Amino acid sequence: MPVSVVIGSQWGDEGKGKIVDLISQDVDIVARYQGGANAGHTICWEDKTFVLHLIPSGIFQEGVDCVIGNGVVIDPVAMMQEIGMVRDLGYDVEGRLFISHNAHLIMPYHKRIEEAREKFRDGGAIGTTGRGIGPAYVDKFARTGIRVVDLLDRDVLRKKILASMEEKNAILEKIYGAEKIDVEALIEEYVEFDKLIDPYITDTTEFLCRSLKEGKRILAEGAQGSLLDVDFGTYPFVTSSHPTVGGCCTGLGVPPTAIDRVIGIVKAYSTRVGNGPFPTELDNAQGEELRKTGHEFGATTGRPRRCGWLDLVALNYTSMINGFTELAITKLDVLSNLEEIKICTDYKLNGKTIRRFPSDLPSLALVEPQYITMPGWKTDITGITDWDALPIEARNYLNFVTNYLEVPAHIIATGPKREQTIVL
Ligand code: GDP
Numbered sequence: 342m343p344v345s346v347v348i349g350s351q352w353g354d355e356g357k358g359k360i361v362d363l364i365s366q367d368v369d370i371v372a373r374y375q376g377g378a379n380a381g382h383t384i385c386w387e388d389k390t391f392v393l394h395l396i397p398s399g400i401f402q403e404g405v406d407c408v409i410g411n412g413v414v415i416d417p418v419a420m421m422q423e424i425g426m427v428r429d430l431g432y433d434v435e436g437r438l439f440i441s442h443n444a445h446l447i448m449p450y451h452k453r454i455e456e457a458r459e460k461f462r463d464g465g466a467i468g469t470t471g472r473g474i475g476p477a478y479v480d481k482f483a484r485t486g487i488r489v490v491d492l493l494d495r496d497v498l499r500k501k502i503l504a505s506m507e508e509k510n511a512i513l514e515k516i517y518g519a520e521k522i523d524v525e526a527l528i529e530e531y532v533e534f535d536k537l538i539d540p541y542i543t544d545t546t547e548f549l550c551r552s553l554k555e556g557k558r559i560l561a562e563g564a565q566g567s568l569l570d571v572d573f574g575t576y577p578f579v580t581s582s583h584p585t586v587g588g589c590c591t592g593l594g595v596p597p598t599a600i601d602r603v604i605g606i607v608k609a610y611s612t613r614v615g616n617g618p619f620p621t622e623l624d625n626a627q628g629e630e631l632r633k634t635g636h637e638f639g640a641t642t643g644r645p646r647r648c649g650w651l652d653l654v655a656l657n658y659t660s661m662i663n664g665f666t667e668l669a670i671t672k673l674d675v676l677s678n679l680e681e682i683k684i685c686t687d688y689k690l691n692g693k694t695i696r697r698f699p700s701d702l703p704s705l706a707l708v709e710p711q712y713i714t715m716p717g718w719k720t721d722i723t724g725i726t727d728w729d730a731l732p733i734e735a736r737n738y739l740n741f742v743t744n745y746l747e748v749p750a751h752i753i754a755t756g757p758k759r760e761q762t763i764v765l
């Protein structure tokens with residue numbers, strides 16, 4: 342089992358943090374490959390609950406090393422705060438956390454430009470997390486980004502920031518009518534990260550590939566979800582990276598041939614935070630009920646998550662592009678009290694029944710989800726750890742999903758805590 346990848350199969354917040362923390366017990370290294378502090382991964386055990394944004398969700402497991410790969414965009418302020426939090430909790434970070442020298446940095450102007458752009462978008466705001474993610478990836482691909490390695494040389498860093506700021510301040514002021522950034526203060530702030538981040542900076546690709554040769558097991562932790570992928574998601578209402586399986590190779594530098602396990606994390610219903618199409622959304626009391634029972638509020642921004650029924654058309658699509666070898670189905674307990682549960686099995690588009698997930702917004706706006714209705718189990722299954730202890734209706738629900746997708750489920754989560762899990 343050289344590389345396993347954990348991937349959100351929906352629009353994020355499927356419970357990746359919980360599952361990565363759990364699987365970390367059996368691996369040597371956990372590595373984040375894309376996204377940044379837009380992610381909010383919750384980890385719970387006993388009476389403890391923590392949310393991680395940048396540090397991989399394996400950090401609380403003894404003996405596990407953590408990598409932040411080249412594909413991640415790093416906000417050094419958020420990074421240092423998170424390192425401080427984990428250290429204060431009594432966990433070693435130095436010597437266990439390795440940050441790629443090639444990763445790009447989020448700068449204060451990225452957040453300001455993002456805020457201004459959201460106001461300017463004529464197709465409506467994306468509803469981003471405001472963490473500067475989009476503009477940082479734009480700079481990366483425009484080849485004007487500033488990377489972790491640049492922090493090591495004060496003169497280079499100063500020159501790069503000065504060169505970049507000229508353009509950025511002109512854009513902020515002249516195009517968006519927004520406030521300019523104080524360049525000197527910014528340089529002052531960023532040169533200080535040199536000393537702070539230095540102990541963690543590593544050639545992580547070399548580290549990971551060497552570890553593979555030594556027979557170590559790596560778990561790659563995706564952030565966001567497949568339907569937020571910039572190529573395969575509900576564009577333009579997506580994030581600016583590749584949460585799907587290909588992102589693991591480009592974001593870490595591990596070869597695709599090293600991946601032998603692709604774990605799709607499936608929430609037992611659907612949620613989405615931010616704007617954009619959501620065919621099975623329940624914009625009614627039922628949706629409100631799911632939000633309340635599932636505590637569906639963003640781990641990063643606190644925004645209420647939009648809720649709806651499970652969408653197998655969408656899941657079949659994300660399973661296809663990622664090649665899921667197994668599923669982990671989370672939050673089954675949230676459905677405990679429902680009389681009936683619906684599952685979307687087809688879409689109707691212009692009078693025709695389809696199973697293809699349309700990629701264009703006009704079609705997605707028109708699709709009418711077709712549901713089957715299954716009886717609920719109407720009994721609290723929170724904390725069940727044994728498949729046979731699940732009510733027959735719950736087992737039928739899970740079997741229907743795995744049969745439809747033709748992918749087995751190896752993990753079923755019945756509560757937020759590490760120990761509230763069925764492992765098959
Ligand atoms: P991630 O971004 O995919 O890591 O997911 P988040 O942490 O943003 O959101 C998932 C939320 O559901 C968190 O509050 C978790 O503690 C919680 N959670 C995860 N698995 C389960 C589960 O099986 N049951 C319940 N009730 N909560 C869960």
Ligand code: IMO
Binds near residue numbers: 475
């Ligand atoms: P985790 O890893 C859910 C959403 C935002 C917005 C869109 C673009 O916790 O599952 P961005 O700030 O990335 O430019 O915002 O993507 N989004 C997420 N939604 N979970 C996340 O991460 C998300 N990260 C970004 O709400 O709709």
Ligand code: MG
Binds near residue numbers: 353354355382640
């Ligand atoms: Mg989250």
